Amino acid sequence: MARPKSKKQPPPRRTGQGSNNRTTMWIIMGIGGIAVVLLIVIGLLSQRSSQPTTASVIGDVPARGKTLGDPNAPVVVWDFSDFHCPHCRTFAEGTEKQLIETYVKTGKVYFVYKHFIVINSWDAANASECAAEQGRFWEYHDYLFKKQETDAPFTKDELKRYARDLGLDTARFDKCVDTGKYMNVVQKEMDEGRRLGVRGTPTIFVNGTLVPRGALWPDLQQAIEQALQEAKQ
Numbered sequence: 001m002a003r004p005k006s007k008k009q010p011p012p013r014r015t016g017q018g019s020n021n022r023t024t025m026w027i028i029m030g031i032g033g034i035a036v037v038l039l040i041v042i043g044l045l046s047q048r049s050s051q052p053t054t055a056s057v058i059g060d061v062p063a064r065g066k067t068l069g070d071p072n073a074p075v076v077v078w079d080f081s082d083f084h085c086p087h088c089r090t091f092a093e094g095t096e097k098q099l100i101e102t103y104v105k106t107g108k109v110y111f112v113y114k115h116f117i118v119i120n121s122w123d124a125a126n127a128s129e130c131a132a133e134q135g136r137f138w139e140y141h142d143y144l145f146k147k148q149e150t151d152a153p154f155t156k157d158e159l160k161r162y163a164r165d166l167g168l169d170t171a172r173f174d175k176c177v178d179t180g181k182y183m184n185v186v187q188k189e190m191d192e193g194r195r196l197g198v199r200g201t202p203t204i205f206v207n208g209t210l211v212p213r214g215a216l217w218p219d220l221q222q223a224i225e226q227a228l229q230e231a232k233q
Contacts, residue, residue: 060105061100061104061105063137063138065132065137066112066113066114066128066132066137067110067111067112067113068100068104068110068111068138069104069105069107069109069110069111070107070110071110072110073104073107073108073109073110074108074227074228074231075103075108075109075110075206075207075224075227075228075231076109076110076111076112076207076208077099077103077109077110077111077112077204077205077206077220077224078112078114078204078205079091079096079111079112079113079114079202079203079204080114080115080116080189080193080198080201080202080203080205081113081114081115081116081201081202082115082116082117082118082119082121082125082201082202083121083124083125083128083141083144083145083148083152083154084118084119084121084124084148084152084153084154085118085119085121085201085202086148087201087202087215088145088201088202089145089148089149090215091202091215092141092142093145094217095215095216095217095220096111098217098221099111099217099220099224102221103224108224108228109224113137113141114189114192114193115185115186115189115190116189116190116193116198116201116203117186117190118200118201119152119153121152121153121154122183122186123154123155123156123159123177123180124144124152124153124154124159125182125186126176126177126180126181126182126183126186127140127144127154127156127159127162127163127173127176127177128140128141128144129176129181129182129185129186130163130172130173130176130177130181130182131163131166131168131173133172133176133182134168134169134172134173136166136168139166140162140163140166140168143162143165143166144162147162156177156178159177160173160174160177196210197210198210202214202215204220204223206220206223206224206227207227207230209223211223
């Protein structure tokens, strides 16, 4: 008697477990990639936030390095100055403040400080550059002139103490002072001043033209107003 034919069993169904595992793996890898990108972005932002601030200590005046105001202002004023010079202190505490209030804050003047050593203040000039490296030139500038009558000529120890008083990164600042890191910058500005005819301090230029008695407010204001009129033409 013939045997009944056995029915073929249907092939087992694929449950899709392998496919699901691969999908899960890709999801995990994608999340991991996003996390890495986020960490990189956060790191970059934290580095950027740790950079020296460019905010001015003089109200809302934009400050960057040894400059104040809008770089696109129609008038540029250069001040060749010496931190040990009494006349420079007078200018900084008087005419310079009027200049900032009247013209720099209103966007009409871009103000630039330049070194010109007439008294032994090389270390002080270098130290101010070290402060500028941390975005704090103008605070240090004011502090040096404030201390001029009692401390000048400034010693390196005094210059370092001022940095501590102002809350700068002292390890970085002290090394900068001890190595004379920016003496070449000071020398270049000295050379520039000589080429332009600077003989003493403070010497003021308006749009590249030396202003006789420019440290006096009436004379400086007259020169600026004339430059503003010329800029309109």
